[in-house]
Amino acid sequence: MTDKTAKDTAHLTESADTSHAALDPNVMPDFEHMPNVASMDTSHVDKEKPPFILVDGSYYLFRTYHALPKTMMNTQGLTTNAIRGTLNALLKVMRRYNPTHMAVCFDTKSPTFRHTMSEEYKANRPKMDPELAEQIPYIHRLVRALGIPLLRIEGAEADDIIGTLTYRAVEEGHHVVISSGDKDMMQLINDSVILEDSFSGKVVDEQGVEEKYGIKPTQMIDLLTLMGDASDGIKGVPSVGQKTAVKWLNQYDNVDNILANASEIKGKVGEKLIEYADNIPRDKQLATIVTNLEIGQDWDDLRIDTDPTAYIEELRELYTELEFKNELASLAHPNHPANMAANSVADSKAETESQAQVAKTLQNQKQAAIIDIIKDSKAHDQAWHTILDEPAFDSLLQKLSAASHFAVDTETTSIDWREANIVGLSFSLQAHEAYYIPLNHSLEDDELTSKQLDQDKVLAKLKPILENPEIGKIGQNIKYDAHVLRRYGIDLNITPSNWKMDTMLASYVLNAAATRHGMDDLTRHYLHTQTITYEDVAGKGAKQVTFDKVAVDIASDYACEDADITYQLFEVFQEKLKDDAVNQRLLHELEIPVSQILCDMEATGILIKRAFLNELSKRFDEEIGELEKQAYYEAGEEFNLGSPKQLGEVLFDKLGVVGGKKTKSGQYSTGEAVLSKIAHPLAEIALEYRGLSKLKSTYTDALDAVADKDTDRVHTSYHQALTSTGRLSSTDPNLQNIPIRTKTGRLIRQAFIAPEGRVLLAADYSQIELRLMAHFSGDANLTKAFNEGLDIHSATAAEVLGKSVEDVTPTERRNAKAINFGLLYGMSAFGLAKQLEMTRGEAQDYIDQYFKRYPGVRKYMHDTRSNAVDNGYIETILGRKLYTPDINHSNQMVRRGAERAAINAPLQGSAADLIKLAMIAVDKVLPADNAKMLLQVHDELVFEVDADKVDEISELIKNAMQNVLSDTAKEMGWEVDFAVPLLVETGVGDNWDEAH
DNA sequence: GTTGGTACCTA
């Protein structure tokens, strides 16, 4: 790297990087005289100069390979996630420190002294994925093409190179930034050395180590020695973890002292310490990062090549091959330093400046050049502001009122909207720019808290802007913000006109399976960076504080980032949606309106009869106690009836009941399917016990606990961007799995009631998924059955068995029902046989017969499977694309699973589309004063309705639901000619059981 | 205190 004149870039692609000779793995480092970086005297270090940057390249390539989506690839199929991630990390650290000296260090494949020392060393690590291995040469080339020195020394690890260089740099008066996220590196931290992870953004200094571990960096090696690290072959002392190790180190300072005082240490751990004392010297050597490698060194080798023109062709080539479009475009930009520098040479010559002056001008430009390449290629300075005075607030208000659109985010005291109080608001009007208005921070000793603007005044002025549909708002999971702000008198009114985008819903509509849709996930997946986490600013576990107890300046960064990221995500999704009318419609016409409806339903809640639930609880409790007694009598001993493990042992080992099957984890299987076949009183008791304790713990007790103390209403939360098929899910509590099948279970439903003067109304789509099957398959027999209004399972039985519908017996109907459901689930003969308790052959005959009568269904299933294989996705009735990533998986089990899911997805997903349409259709016509929508249970909507209006409202709802495709969907731009009628059944009652 | 396994509730 010393040859700065070479414009020929050929050498960049070679694998030899350095002039350093390889190290012999059989020669041990000189541990005896190894300098300890953590305890160095650093008084001579000049902190005014830029730091030396030592990058642990191997860390970034592994970390980013595993953290970023593997779907990131160029059109040639080359995975690029680690290349991109490592590149971003390098650029980030360079932007931050503007260094003159830097090295990116990598491990090599050659063995090192550690392999010689320990057979286990890294033996536990699986072979590197080929998708990662193929990226490594590109990363090396990229580093060199950016003019950054790259170090790989055979026989040495990146850690040890960094350790050695860190020691030498500090000795010579430079401070050092080690760019890595590996905790082993903490042993190198001192007053002049910090550790910075450019991927996670975490920075650790001397104080940071103490805060995290409660020990000094000088004690890190000893900590690792005691704790052990399986992946590094360090055995450590068994049963000693971080807690114990830190305790000992605080008491005795170091490992030698701990060993000297081992006899004082009591208990099992003390014995282990003595037992394993002999291993400790070796473990300590393994844990030590070498700081005195025998490598030559010339700081000039680590000087960043600041000539921007040097490798521009190589960079251009690389970016082209990798298809890094933004980076490539930046190279062509007239402001690019490479182009500017070239111009400057020409200009200077024209003006016949002296050679010295030319050189100086060039040098000055070179100084900034490499940094500018980076800034131009991606980076932007963040402009984040905290609003703490009236003029700043007024200026922000001006900008917001004049904007066509902006991103907004609320910071609160809780992730649960029901108890969230507002702490502050953040806004972003363009990428990389954001504003935070702190309102209710209350951390003591934070002088900024006293400067916060008045909440009521701020909200009063923001209200007209937030409610103004002329200004498009952008948010991430708007429903949450809407819940919070409605308590402060602001109606966010989630409509397509007031909201330009919900980034969570946009991501979900575009690809429900690509990632989860929380802000952190979206940032990683779509922006390829990492956000400050809530844990970073508020701590974690028991020590976590609410957001109002976070210092204003720290909170401001977090909040500004949220708004900024939301805006950036908006730009990404806007681009993706630009020419995608279907997904635009799904987002704006379907999901966004549904979001508002869900917000209202959640806020309304459903009334429960508390006293009745308490009564049930008590009753169940008594019966459970009785069952326990009987069980102990049967078993001849007391045991925990709720433990499947103990029950299995008592039943099969102690009592010698036959028919015990083991699960894969080696314990007896005691599931319902097993117990119900066992003719022993204990099995029966256990089943009854389980049923009752499930009802009590999951329903009677839980519902009572979550109901609002004042109103007796239960408010669930619907997740709109979670399932792989487009369904909703419900939590805290889950109101989509309230019992219905058994008589006792239905008692729980009776606790859901309507207030005085109202009744509950349930409206559900009849056989919606089978109707969708009829529609999609176009099968003549299936369509005919629905068009004639037949009972579908009886019709199936009649068809398959070749008899008339009237002659179908209940068993025959039951079997037909099983096959109908099996079809929806992509069943196999094996699965059906198990369900119907027949042989596999019989099941196969039944299936064959079915397909003979319903050939359209067979074709549909075949076509769906091949669509999934060809396109990588299937589509629902409204054109929602549901991706099937595992459809070509190499593992047959996984692949078959993906095939079944692919067959089910269009049916389940289309049913989900339809009920969402139905919610919108019903919401439009429902008279708000007389009725409220309360719950959605996949194919059912539950309402409370004024008792004296129930007949007309019931008709209204039924019509709206049955006509969603011909009316509502059509108005929105969907043309669907549905092959069979949509039938809705309604029921009314004083409670949910009666209404169903 | 967190995590995996088992069991069981729904459409």
Place this chain on the structure above:
DNA sequence: GTAGGTACCAACG
């Protein structure tokens, strides 16, 4: 055989 959520135990740190 599809899609979810919750509770409990037992083991682990």
